[in-house]
Amino acid sequence: MQFANVSAYFIYPVCVSKKIRTYPFIGEVNFVKSRRARRFTLTVKPWRGVRVTLPWYSAWRDAEAFMLQNTSWIKEKLRLAVLYEQAAPKTLSDEERKLAEDQLRMKALAYLPERTAILAKDHGFTYRRVSIRRSRTRWGSCSGVNNINLSIFLMQLPSHLIDYVILHELVHTVHKNHSPAFWERLEHHTGNARGLAREIKKHRILPLAPASN
Secondary structure: OHHHHHHHHHOOOOOOOEEEEEEOOOEEEEEEEEOOOOOOEEEEEOOOEEEEEEEOOOOHHHHHHHHHOOHHHHHHHHHHHHHHHHHOHHHEOHHHHHHHHHHHHHHHHHHHHHHHHHHHHHHOOOOOEEEEEOOOOOOEEEOOOOEEEEEHHHHHOOHHHHHHHHHHHHHOOOOOOOOHHHHHHHHHHHOOHHHHHHHHOOOOOOOOOEOOO
16 A cells, blocks of 8 residues: 555656647747746747747747747748748758658648638639649649649748739639730739739749758
8 A cells, every 4th residue: 555655656647748830821830848948939940940949837828929929020030941941952851851841831731722712702713622732843723623723832932922823823713724815814803914924933943852862
């Protein structure tokens, strides 16, 4: 009986030390509890994304509130991180490339379907569904049955060009080619269809290539 009483002191509750959540316009955020942390800290790193470190006994909701108070800072750091990733894509290992693309995919899933729904409603379009793919040959496409496919690499573009690509594909739900009627309709919805088309040609889809052996 004495041993049973003593052993009870060694039963500890299981504590969760990490949570991963996804937010619109930001993507995946890693929340990590640390026994060494004395305050909330926020980091954004290329290929690793957003991380919030919090003291062990802090509440998750307080860490989330801290993160949400700094969304403007996070967005700017993510923009710079993407530029850094683009500048040195061939330095990545296979594991780093997969991690980077997985993070882009999470951001795309958190943002692109919702943004497509908003633009479709605002501009009077209907479509069947949105698929997010790792396409390296085109930013987006629209099938014959009005399924819209969008590349995860859209998340490397400025927001106004993301909207342009989505509207481009939404117009394809009505006009299946690039006829004058297509461009007239796209101009109506964007206000600068030809200019945006020229601007997006200055951007390339930059796959995150593995390191050379």
